[in-house]
Amino acid sequence: MNKKLVGALIGLTVLGVSSAASAHVDLAIGVGIxxxxxxxPQPVYVAPPAPAYAAPVAVGYYRGDDWRxxxxxxxxxxxxxxxxHQWRERRWGGYGY
Known part of the structure; x- marks a missing residue:
């Protein structure tokens, strides 16, 4: 029974070591550079481009044109x-309707 206990202890130790080995512990040394x-960079203001459309041309009806x-x-x-009136004068001889 002693041999079985020692074998189980060795097996558990191997499993523990293998799990610790898979933990990927790294050791790094920094040089200090x-x-x-x-x-x-500093922001630069750029003026927006000039409008690409032509000035509107006034065509059509105006408020002041309604009198015309x-x-x-x-x-x-x-x-x-x-x-x-002329038609009635010619047709009826000046007697109206």
Whole structure:
């Protein structure tokens, strides 16, 4: 029985040593030379580019132009009424409707 106990103890010791060996313990010695330090450059302001579109061209209806349209419509209405008047004069001989 003594031999079995000694064999079991040796087996457990081998297992313990193998697990300690797989722990990957490293030993490092530093020399003391500093590593290069990275410093970011100073920010530089760059003006934004000029707009790439042309200036808007004013085309079409303006707020001040509505009087022109009213005058045109009024003139057209007068001409239409005058034509109607002339037609009735020719057709009915001046007696109206």
């Amino acid at each position: 500093p590593a290069p330090v990275y410093v970011a 349209e009213r005058e045109w419509r009024r003139r057209e209405w007068r001409e239409h009424e005058w034509r109607e």
